[in-house]
Amino acid sequence: MEQNTIGPLIINLDGTKLSENEKNLIKDKLIGGIILFSHNYVSRTQLKELILDIKNVKDNILVSIDHEGGRVQRLLDGFTHLPSLESISKIDDLNDKLSASYNAGFIGAGELSAMNIDINYSPVIDINHNKKNKLLKGRTFGDDPDMIIRLAESYIKGSLDGGILPVLKHFPGHGRVNTDSHIENCVSKIDLNTLSRTDILPFQELHNRFSEYNLPIMTNHIIYPDIDDYITTYSRKWLTNLSASIFNKSPLFISDDVEMFSAISINNSNISCEERLLLAMKAGCRLVIATTMQNPKIIDDKCSYKYFKEKYLTRNIIEHYEKIHDKMLEITLPKSNN
DSSP states (O other), X not given: OEEOOSOSEEEOOSXXXXXXXXXXXXXXXXXXXXXXXXXXXXXXXXXXXXXXXXXXXXXXXXXXEOEXXXXXXXOOTTSOOOOOHHHHHTOSSHHHHHHHHHHHHHHHHHHHHHTTOOEEOOOBOOOOOOTTOTTTTTTSSOSOHHHHHHHHHHXXXXXXXXXXXXXXXXXXXXXXXXXXXXXXXXXXXXXXXXXXXXXXXXHHHHHHHTTTTTOXXXXXXXXXXXXXXXXXXXXXXXXXXXXXXXXXXXXXXXXXXXXXXXXXXXXXXXXXXXXXXXXXXXXXXEEEEOXXXXXXXXXXXXXXXXXXXXXXXOHHHHHHHHHHGGGSOOEEOSSOXX
């Protein structure tokens, strides 16, 4: 399924049912996707009804989730608890390892697809250079780029065969820092040549191998001062200029959540939600995730819809979207919506 009519913004919901306020919000042309979290889930039946309600409001909206396995899996009760990518990488026999990776992708995708979910933000293909990295703990295929590529390729094939579009994350690699972009700024002084020989390789190789799907790539919120002063998500140099020489075709970039700590300021000065979205879009992000997960009170008060409406659905963003709409990349899903 190809879609270039969907808006750029991916948002979260407050509960297990769609409120009237959320229905009205989803109708806005800027809203292109929903990202689900654990608080949106009670049972398989409830989840299927929630997603049906979402797609009854807008039939081409993308429903997405973090379903990596291990410690990052939003849906547990009633779903197969998938192994972490790290545990897969530690299997001794190569064929068993590749099979386990394919099966994790296939089983996870099949169960998500049955719920009418479209996109899974997995696999993590960062190189884990430092085992003390708390953000990546248990979430990667290890520190060998060649093995990461082989295991991720199997995982991606399984995911596509199971009917879900996987996402490669976190470009150009989160393994060079030990900081957590959810709660602190992340800076890496690594140079581009070193990154090109190591961290970028899995993204480059896997994106090129699956070029027919133009696999989405999630951007990280790390600053590489030797390359650009902006975090990757806001960097036109990374997402437009350099990516043109890294990849065979223009990738479909999805930002990590622009409400995370490392995305809310530039040079220690806070920037507005409007500016974050415009920076990401102008840099080269086709889709931008913005959630209220950093402020649980908003979710508890069922006010996320108001936050998004006031902060992100602004005249400047609408005007920019209308100006670039016809040039936005199409999104190819491995299945039709049920």
